[in-house]
Amino acid sequence: MSQETYLSHLLDEDINLKGLFEILSPENNLVLADDMMLSDSKGTILRVSETYEHNFGFAHGSIVGKSAFDLEADGTFQPCITAEVIRQRKKVVTTQTINHTHKNVMTVGIPLCDGSGELKYVVCFNTVSLEQINTIQRNYQHLQDSLQQYSQEIAELRTRATSTSLVFKSNSMQRLWTLMQNTANTKANILITGETGVGKSAIAKAIHKMSNRADGPFIEVNCAVLHENLIESELFGYEKGAFTGASSTGKIGKIELANHGTLFLDEIGELPLHIQSKLLQLIQEKTIERLSGNRRISLDFRLIVATNRNLEEEVQRGLFRSDLFYRLNVIRIHIPPLRSRKEDIFPLAHQFLARFSREYGKNLTFSPRFLAFLEQYDWPGNVRQLENLIERLVITVQDPIIDTTALPVEYTGDAVPPAELLAQRGSLAERMDAYEGEIIRDTYRRCGTTVAVARELGISQATAARKVAKYVSGKGGERRSS
Incomplete structure (x- = not known):
C-alpha cells in the first residue's frame, strides 16, 4: 500500500491532504523511507508504521497513545518534530535524535489541517539518517574533487601533448610516452639514450612542455660542439675580466639561464673529465660559481641529458665518471631506432611532408611505391635521416606526387662504391x-x-x-x- 493510500485510509475525508502530497511528490527530491508516525493536534500518537518501530528500536505499539510532548520531555526524541510542528503550526524539516538508539535522522513534520484551517493531525516521515547523509555528502564531494583534479590533469596533458611535435604509433613509443607522462613533473634527472638521429632532443622538449616547468626556459646545450677551452665559461658563465677576450660585463652561463626551467645537455658523453667533476658538484648542490667569481649562485632547474654512447662502457674505460653516471641515470629513457618501430615511419613521413610543404609552398603527396620504399628502408640515420630526405624531396620534386624515381642515388643503390x-x-x-x-x-x-x-x-x-x-x-x- 502506498503512503498516500495509507494516509487516506487513516484520515477523515475532510482532511486537506494537498500539502502532504506536494511534499511527497518526486519534484521535492526527498529520499523517503517507509518510516511514518501520525499524531493528532494535541500530540497524541495515533499510528506508527512497523518499519518505524523496527528501525528505531520501539516495541510494537509501545509509543502509540503516548504524548509527543512527554516523549520529548523524557528525552526519547530530541527535539520531537511532532511537538515542534504543533508549536510552530508549519512544516518542520530538521535533524532528530532518537536517544535510546543514538540515531540521528533527518525528519519531515507536516501539519494537516481541515477545511477551516484548523490543525487536525501531524504526520512525520524519517528520511535517511544523518550519518548516511554526511557519508553521501563526503563521498560526493570527494568524487567532485577527484573529477575536477582529473579533468584538469587531462586538459593539461592534452594541451601539452598537442604542443609537442612527437608523432608515433608503435607500442614501444607508447610505453615511452607513458613513462614520460609519469615522470614529467618529478625532479629526478633523466638520461635519454639512443642512436644518432632518433629524436633525443624532441623527447627532452616534450618532457619540458609536459612538466610544471613548461612556462620556464628550455636551455639546450650540445656538449659535442663546445670548444674544449671555452666549455667551462659557456656552461658556468664568467665575471668581467675572467680571461683575455672576455666580455667587460661578464656573461651568464647556459646553466644559469636554465633557472626555473629545464637544462638539456645533449651528447653528455663528450664532456671532458674536469667538467664532469663540476657538473657532479652542480647536481649535488644546485649551486654554481662563475669563472673568477667569489659567490655561489643557487639554481632551480630540471636536468635532462642525452647520449648516443654507451656510458656504462665509458665508465669501465675511465672516460666517464661513475659517480656522475649514477647521478644522471635516475630515470632512463631509451629511444628505439626507427628500423625497429616501422609503424612510426608513415606518421613521421606525413608530418614532415605537411610541415615542409607549408614551408616551401608546395602541395605534394606520396605515391604507394614511395611509401613501400619508406617502410622497407633500414634508416641508419633514424628520424633525422627521414626528415632530411623528405625536406630534400619537397624542395627538388617538380611533380605533385613524390615517387621513388625522385630518390637521391644514395638511396637507390646506384651510388658509386x-x-x-x-x-x-x-x-x-x-x-x-x-x-x-x-x-x-x-x-x-x-x-x-x-x-x-x-x-x-x-x-x-x-x-x-x-x-x-x-x-x-x-x-x-x-x-x-x-
Missing part, C-alpha cells in the same frame, strides 16, 4: 680526394658528430670538422639535430 672510385680516371690526388670524401660522408652519416668522426678515424676534432665541412656540408650534407 669506393672500389670503383679507385678505378676512375684522374690523378692520384683526385682519386684519393674522392675516396677520402666517401669515407668522411659514410662515417659522419653513422656517427653524427665531428667528435665521434675524429674518434673513429683517429684524427683530431678540428681536422674532422674541416673535412666534414668540405665533403658533407659543402655537398648538401645532412643537418644535425638530436
